Amino acid sequence: MTKLTKVKDLNPHPNLPRPIGGTDLGIPFVMPNGRVGYVYGDTFGGTTQIAGGPDWRSPVIVTSPTRDMTQPIVIDGACRGGDQLWPYVHANGEFSTVLPCDVVVIGSRLYLWVMITQGLGNEKWCEIWYSDDNGETWHNGTGYATPGVGASSHWSTSAFRGQRVMMTWDRGRDGWVYAISTGGLARNKNALLWRVREDDILDPAKWEGWCWLNNQWQWKANPADHEPGDILPAGARLGEIGLRWIQGHWVFSGFDAGAY
Template sequence: MAKVKDLTPTIGDVGGTDLGIPFVMPNGKVGFVLGDTFGGTQPWGPPITGLTNWRSPVILKSPTRDMAQPIAFDGACKGGAQLWPYQHNNGTFSTVLPCDAITIGNRIYLWVMITQGLVNELWCEIWYSDDLGETWVNGTNSTTKWSTTAYRGQRVMMTWDRGRDGWVYAISTGGLARNKNALLWRVREEDILDPTKWEGRCWINNAWVWKTNPADHEPGDLLASGARLGELGLRWIQGHWVWSGFDDGAYSSFIRVGHGPIENINWRTAPITRPVRGSGFPLGFDVVDRLYGCYVHPDSRFQKPDGTKGTFVMIVSQWAADGDPYRAMQYRVATPNPTGPILTDPAPPDAQPVSEWDAILAEFVGHP
């Protein structure tokens, strides 16, 4: 394992920030979703005083798709501004924190938590953009707010990816208290904005079944009792479901790997690696103190086209200390072993081809 680089501070007056949740945008670039972001190089920490240009969420854009290379940025949605206007600390909530983004056709969906201070998530929303992140629409109204107390408080932080079969599959956990287990969900791509169409994976009559809007029988925990999860990332990679994230109980990152239909994976016994630790002895290159975040990059690969071992990259965050801003970082980590046949990613039928004209067109329409 090796640290490749700090991803922040960087362009667009992005100084102290975190997360850097990577997802593939409709034009083939990779978006990196940032949480609370401040200008300059100041650290973030309570009380929030003397800091400039507070905004969240923010999305940086990168053309880097080769995980053997350092990630470079060539732009930001809205020039690095907050994706939609709202006032922080407005009396109802303090900030909007992103959890994950997904591209379906030309649309980007973004799951966010509305919070009143840390560890106090009020509700969740899904926003979407049809113009590469330049303008955003709230797909959640007053009757479809996503509750942060339903399902034992385990549908707060959400991660998702397309199953290449018309369904979006998602794993959720609690909020920033990082004291909850995980649940499994699915929803038809066209119904992603409708909470009543989501199906939870439930344990009923000694069998796992999908159940629509399972208010009368809640989804079952994916991991053994006592799991304490933080930020999560779920990506379909070469026929495998790769679930990454932050394990607060072990104070480490994790990568769990399962093959085939996600409903057939036993995540309790699935192979797990812990490439980056938050502490421990002996102190070494794999220790990042004040660790959180921990997202596997979607361009990570188990195997290269020539059959040799591929490269896995994880984006991890580190909280501020000693006058340094908090930040997101690129780590090259040990490639997990695949658990099934390697498949070439069948790009969704609505995926947009990437060509040399994309940059020219983007410049012409004003969306670099």
């Protein structure tokens, strides 16, 4: 048996302009400027490790110069000083919070998939936001402005049997982005496989699902007539999924509530 030794606490982060006490997630990605970003979900202020504290915000991105994983991670910066990435009011009557799922970097642009939720396990819709300045300024790629105003092209949480809610993705280094999706925080769905050309990532009609059709697996664009099939054995009930291209291999991780 290998004995694991705790290296250090990663939070609180009291040294940021908006200090972080309690938070969750911490989804890693390499930023266009070479630093490593970590995307946080529901984040709270203060200097103690408390969830549900003051200064509720989400999503948040902190940054690190640490690229050598044999060394302790040093968090010494944050996008927007640790502020929420774009302004909105939590628990506003329409939704409670915006939870990030994953970031993919294409050229100098960051794309962030988020779930708009009304309480945990009740995802209302999804959106893709993007930033062209290393996370300082964000734009909604789905045409959504403010609650009740200018809403269009939301990514449905009921389409494809409710399995295109939580999303993880990475570049395939072949001009395509590959993605795996599942349900939301109820953790009661299997996984689906997708791909989309890097230039078309914001267009839902250009996404192709991995479908079982005519007795074979095949990619099918906008598969409204035949939905993508589960890619894992029956009984998988996923959450906290992660997909990365690492040293020539696709690596997929996740929490399987079905085998918990």
